Amino acid sequence: MKKRLLCLLLCLALLPLGAALADSKTDMTDNWYEIFVRSFYDSDGDRVGDLNGITAKLDYLRDLGIGGIWLMPIHPSPSYHGYDVTDYYGVNPEYGILDDFANLLSEAHARGIRVILDMVFNHTSNEHPWFQSARNDENSSYRNYYNWSAEPRGGYNRGGSQYYESRFVASMPDLNLDNPAVRQEIEDIMRYWLEMGVDGFRLDAVTSFYTGSDYKNKEFLGWLSETAKKIKPDCYMVGECWDSLYTIESYYESGLDSFFLFPTSLRGGYPAQILLDAEQKGVSLGNVIQLLNSHLGPYLQVPFLCNHDTDRIASALGAQNGVTNIKMAFGLLCLLNGSVFVYYGDEIGMVGNGNDPNKRIGFFWDKKMNITRVPTGATAADYPFGSLESQMDNPLSIYNYYKTALNLRIDHPAIARGETTVYPMDDPQICVMERTWNDQHTLIVVNFNIDDMDIALPETAHPYTTLSGDLEIWGAASLNGGILTLPAYGIAVLK
Ligand SMILES: [Ca+2]
Numbered sequence: 001m002k003k004r005l006l007c008l009l010l011c012l013a014l015l016p017l018g019a020a021l022a023d024s025k026t027d028m029t030d031n032w033y034e035i036f037v038r039s040f041y042d043s044d045g046d047r048v049g050d051l052n053g054i055t056a057k058l059d060y061l062r063d064l065g066i067g068g069i070w071l072m073p074i075h076p077s078p079s080y081h082g083y084d085v086t087d088y089y090g091v092n093p094e095y096g097i098l099d100d101f102a103n104l105l106s107e108a109h110a111r112g113i114r115v116i117l118d119m120v121f122n123h124t125s126n127e128h129p130w131f132q133s134a135r136n137d138e139n140s141s142y143r144n145y146y147n148w149s150a151e152p153r154g155g156y157n158r159g160g161s162q163y164y165e166s167r168f169v170a171s172m173p174d175l176n177l178d179n180p181a182v183r184q185e186i187e188d189i190m191r192y193w194l195e196m197g198v199d200g201f202r203l204d205a206v207t208s209f210y211t212g213s214d215y216k217n218k219e220f221l222g223w224l225s226e227t228a229k230k231i232k233p234d235c236y237m238v239g240e241c242w243d244s245l246y247t248i249e250s251y252y253e254s255g256l257d258s259f260f261l262f263p264t265s266l267r268g269g270y271p272a273q274i275l276l277d278a279e280q281k282g283v284s285l286g287n288v289i290q291l292l293n294s295h296l297g298p299y300l301q302v303p304f305l306c307n308h309d310t311d312r313i314a315s316a317l318g319a320q321n322g323v324t325n326i327k328m329a330f331g332l333l334c335l336l337n338g339s340v341f342v343y344y345g346d347e348i349g350m351v352g353n354g355n356d357p358n359k360r361i362g363f364f365w366d367k368k369m370n371i372t373r374v375p376t377g378a379t380a381a382d383y384p385f386g387s388l389e390s391q392m393d394n395p396l397s398i399y400n401y402y403k404t405a406l407n408l409r410i411d412h413p414a415i416a417r418g419e420t421t422v423y424p425m426d427d428p429q430i431c432v433m434e435r436t437w438n439d440q441h442t443l444i445v446v447n448f449n450i451d452d453m454d455i456a457l458p459e460t461a462h463p464y465t466t467l468s469g470d471l472e473i474w475g476a477a478s479l480n481g482g483i484l485t486l487p488a489y490g491i492a493v494l495k
Contacts, residue, residue: 025300026417026437028236028257030067030114031406032341036308037071037095038080039362039372040344047373049362051096055104058111064347065406068114068236068339070202072308074101077125080376081308081360082118083204084125084172088189105197114199116236121186121224122205123172126159131173135159145185147176155211167211177209177220186224191231200236201228206251206259207241214250221254238302242309249295257300260341261292264303264333267316271305271332275325276317280428281448285332289420289433293337301338305329305346308360311353312346314398319351319384324473324489327401331471331491334405335444337416347402349385364388401471408469412493414442423458432458443494447486455484457494469493 041053051074061069073082076090091098108115124131134142138160147165149156156163157170165174175182190201203224210216221239228235241251241259248259264270270288278284292301305313317325326349333340345363352359361381362372366389374381391397409415418435425432429448432455434441441462447453452475457464467479475487479494486492 024234024257025298027234028300029339029416031065031409032068032070032339033061033064033066034070034307034341034343035072036081036344036360037074037092039360039375041363041365042370042372048094049372050094051091051100051104055100055107058104058107058113062111062113064403065410066342067112067410068116068199069108070116070238070341071118073118073120078127078171079125081356083120084123084127085120086125086128088119088185089192102196109197114236116200116202116238117193117198118204119190119201120204121175121177122208123166123168123174126166126171126173135164138162141181144176144179145182146173167208168205174208174211183223187227190224190228194228194232194235198235200232200238200257203237203239203256206239206256207243207247214247218251218254221251221256225254225256245292245295252296252299258302258339260307261296261301261303261338264336265305265307266310266313269305271329272317272325274332275328282425282431282446283428285335285431285446285448286422286433289336290422293420296338301336302341303333303336303338304341304343305333307341307343309356310359312343312351312359314346314349314384315351315353319349323349323385323396323398323401326398327473328489330402331405332446334409334471335415335446335491337418337420339416340406340409342402342406347399348383348388348391349398351382351384352380354379401473405471408471408493411469412440412442412495413437414440415444415493418442423460425455425458427453427455430455434460434462436462441495445484445486445492445494447488447490450488452485452487455486457482457484464494466495467492468495 035054038049040049041057042049043052043056074091074095075085076087076092077084091101105115130142130145133140134146149163152163155165155167157166166172167174206221207217209220225237237256238258239256241248242262245263251259274281274284313329314326317329352361355377357375357378358380360375361378364371364383364387366387385398388399391399414435414437418437421434423432431446433444443464445455467477470477471491473489477490477492478485484492
């Protein structure tokens with residue numbers, strides 16, 4: 001940890017680039033929202049979510065406290081999910097036309113919301129014209145866009161007289177990312193979208209670019225990052241490295257802005273473990289934050305609870321057990337450094353597990369008849385906490401908890417960006433920590449006791465006199481002199 005800190009300090013002291021990196025890290029920090037376009041909101045009555053549907057809900061997202069959206073693949077594709085692309089320059093006709101996308105971009109930007117696109121560069125669809133040509137003609141100029149073998153091999157499928165690499169499924173042939181022509185195609189694709197105004201990319205399956213070689217994956221990620229930043233210096237990139245904290249840490253060496261922090265997700269993730277497993281929950285929260293910062297301190301962290309590939313967090317925590325854990329897991333997530341990502345529908349406690357389509361069902365806005373069509377293959381579509389409309393006016397709803405938590409991060413920028421000091425407390429069920437960023441100081445207090453507690457605030461260099469934010473589950477916090485009264489599972493923020 002000390003060595004890392006020293007390196008960072010040296011960088012900041014010696015290189016103007018170091019300072020620029022530190023600035024860009026905090027500039028990129030935001031509250032993000034992942035959208036499966038097909039299942040979000042249908043604007044034209046065909047029961048398929050579309051781009052204009054997202055545009056119609058931008059005010060909702062802004063109000064929720066969202067500053068950026070990640071759109072799952074919007075390109076033409078034979079599958080319902082879109083992770084097998086047939087045209088990287090197009091828009092899935094079920095989602096709309098390119099003009100709709102350009103309009104979404106400009107309306108999002110007008111509201112201060114950034115838009116990043118899901119880019120699948122590991123593989124194409126087997127229906128992509130590149131693959132069709134490569135498969136049907138061994139002399140095609142596209143033949144070396146893919147990897148071929150004369151002999152059967154693991155991870156390869158038969159295509160014509162030979163076998164092509166296709167690690168996920170036969171319909172997703174892996175691209176030959178060593179081929180300079182393929183890299184040129186990828187550069188052209190990134191340029192096209194970035195010049196249109198897209199704010200960056202979510203990179204799919206980064207550990208699969210070169211199966212079995214982290215070294216080559218990182219080299220390619222470094223190239224992707226460098227290439228994109230040359231086109232648009234302030235673009236933002238986040239990679240899917242579905243792995244341990246240690247592997248994720250090593251992937252940051254590639255130079256890519258960020259990687260999803262899978263160790264914060266699901267039942268085995270830090271927030272759920274603190275809530276459900278730890279005996280000394282207050283102490284554990286402080287330890288987790290120090291652990292994350294010791295590994296990822298110099299980098300932009302990207303904690304999240306679930307995504308389109310995982311069970312939904314409400315399912316993972318057991319929706320039948322009630323809302324306290326569902327709320328509190330998100331409350332704790334929002335106390336971590338970096339950019340949090342919310343999967344659409346988690347803010348109303350949507351559930352989903354089992355097969356993939358179950359995790360990607362339609363958002364429940366108001367009436368059941370307005371929900372988008374169930375994705376092909378889904379076997380369950382249940383909404384245990386009701387629609388957004390039914391939750392909006394209920395101050396105790398999951399929706400209002402999410403909204404308060406996200407807006408707390410907007411109102412107190414130091415929470416996401418600041419250096420952490422954890423104060424030791426006599427009660428191991430209480431966590432008190434300070435976040436300092438530039439001249440802003442924020443004190444965060446969490447009470448994991450099942451009773452209201454009167455907490456004597458520790459002595460701090462900066463005086464905290466104002467209760468400026470409160471995430472309530474069992475009632476409101478209050479501050480009298482140096483004593484903070486905090487109900488069970490309450491989170492208070494002081495200035
Ligand atoms: Ca539609």
